[in-house]
Amino acid sequence: MPIEVTTAVAMQALGASIAKLLVAGDVVILDGPLGAGKTTFAQGLAQELGVQGAVTSPTFVMARIHKSIGAGVSLVHVDAYRLAETSELSDLDLDATTNAVFLIEWGLQYAKNFAESWLEVHIARSAVAAEDTDAASGLRTVEIIAVGDRWENLDLSGIAL
Numbered sequence: 815m816p817i818e819v820t821t822a823v824a825m826q827a828l829g830a831s832i833a834k835l836l837v838a839g840d841v842v843i844l845d846g847p848l849g850a851g852k853t854t855f856a857q858g859l860a861q862e863l864g865v866q867g868a869v870t871s872p873t874f875v876m877a878r879i880h881k882s883i884g885a886g887v888s889l890v891h892v893d894a895y896r897l898a899e900t901s902e903l904s905d906l907d908l909d910a911t912t913n914a915v916f917l918i919e920w921g922l923q924y925a926k927n928f929a930e931s932w933l934e935v936h937i938a939r940s941a942v943a944a945e946d947t948d949a950a951s952g953l954r955t956v957e958i959i960a961v962g963d964r965w966e967n968l969d970l971s972g973i974a975l
């Protein structure tokens with residue numbers, strides 16, 4: 815069931831509600847065009863997890879580790895956009911980071927070699943919004959796809975906005 819997300823604040827709230835489902839080792843893949851709202855989603859997720867540091871598009875770094883403010887899980891935030899096609903996420907040795915949730919922008923093609931289960935968050939802009947020249951405004955449609963045994967009992971009915 816696609817979820818309609820009309821504002822950046824609502825996208826952060828969606829990220830926060832997904833964060834509540836996550837435990838260490840979980841992998842979330844964010845998919846969607848430039849400016850879709852992937853990092854905005856990540857910000858809400860990070861805030862709910864309670865991790866340090868501002869979440870931004872990691873343009874010049876491939877991955878950033880946000881440690882927990884308390885004793886909770888850390889967040890490993892990856893931008894796979896510039897990862898060469900031949901390289902693999904596993905080359906970054908990210909899974910050596912224990913007690914962390916992994917959030918990977920542009921990570922779809924790498925997911926199956928990186929993890930056995932993951933959540934895909936697909937963010938699309940509506941046709942109307944895409945015609946809008948202001949990239950920051952407009953409706954987003956989000957589809958969440960759960961892959962693998964980890965999510966067998968996943969119930970997303972509570973997260974609709």
Ligand SMILES: Nc1ncnc2c1ncn2[C@@H]1O[C@H](COP(=O)(O)OP(=O)(O)OP(=O)(O)O)[C@@H](O)[C@H]1O
Nearest residue numbers: 819820821822825848849850851852853854871950
């Ligand atoms: N419904 C919405 N959901 C998410 N973001 C929105 C929404 N409406 C407006 N925005 C704005 O759109 C922009 C989304 O930018 P963001 O950096 O999150 O995208 P991104 O997918 O990470 O892009 P990039 O691929 O360049 O990293 C922000 O400026 C945000 O405030």
Ligand SMILES: [Mg+2]
Nearest residue numbers: 852853871919
């Ligand atoms: Mg981004």
